[in-house]
Amino acid sequence: QVHLVESGGGLVQAGGSLRLSCAASGPTDSSYAMGWFRQAPGKEREFVAAINRSGGSTYYAGSVKGRFTISRENGKNTVYLQMNSLKPDDTAVYYCAAGSVTLSPRSRMYDYWGQGTQVTVSS
Numbered sequence: 001q002v003h004l005v006e007s008g009g010g011l012v013q014a015g016g017s018l019r020l021s022c023a024a025s026g027p028t029d030s031s032y033a034m035g036w037f038r039q040a041p042g043k044e045r046e047f048v049a050a051i052n053r054s055g056g057s058t059y060y061a062g063s064v065k066g067r068f069t070i071s072r073e074n075g076k077n078t079v080y081l082q083m084n085s086l087k088p089d090d091t092a093v094y095y096c097a098a099g100s101v102t103l104s105p106r107s108r109m110y111d112y113w114g115q116g117t118q119v120t121v122s123s
Contacts, residue, residue, distance in 0.1 A: 002026040002098050002112040009094060009117030012086055016121070020081040022096030022114060033102040034072060034079045035110055038092035038119075047105035048094070049081060059103040064090075086121045093118050 008020040022034070035050040049070040050059045058070050069082040079096055094117050097110035104110070 002032065004096050004098060004112055004114035006094065006096050006114045006117040009119045011120045011122065014087055014121055014123050016086050017082070017084045018086065018119060020083065020094055020096075020117060020119070022079040022081075024077045024079070024098065032098035032100060032112075033104070034070075035097045035099065035104070036070060036079075036081045036094060037097060037107055038090075038094045039116075040092040043092075045095070045107055047107070050103045050105065051079065052102045057103060059105065061105070083119070086119075088121045088123045091119060091121050 003025045005023045006020060008018060010018060012018055033052050036048040037045050038048050039045040047061050048064055049068055051070045051072055055072045060068060067085045072079045096114045098112040099110035101109040
């Protein structure tokens with residue numbers, strides 16, 4: 001059983017930056033591919049970014065490509081999401097997830113989920 005805890009959310013002005021962290025405990029997180037998803041009020045959960053086990057490959061949703069960067073430190077069992085040039089449309093609860101399928105944008109392919117961290121971008 002993998003336990004995931006997100007942190008780093010908060011309130012930021014449009015154009016600003018935040019870095020989210022996802023700490024994993026249980027079986028080493030390098031055994032899993034990792035992903036970030038988000039869910040805005042009244043909307044379905046959507047894919048943001050994914051990274052493979054080694055950290056050598058990444059995949060992004062079109063809406064965040066070029067602004068967000070996913071990375072991982074396997075020695076620290078932590079995955080990060082660096083978010084730059086934030087927009088009000090990025091406002092959502094952000095979730096990290098762990099799964100066995102690499103670089104999947106489909107939430108059903110992930111087995112473990114964190115509790116989420118709120119990101120609010122003001123205009």
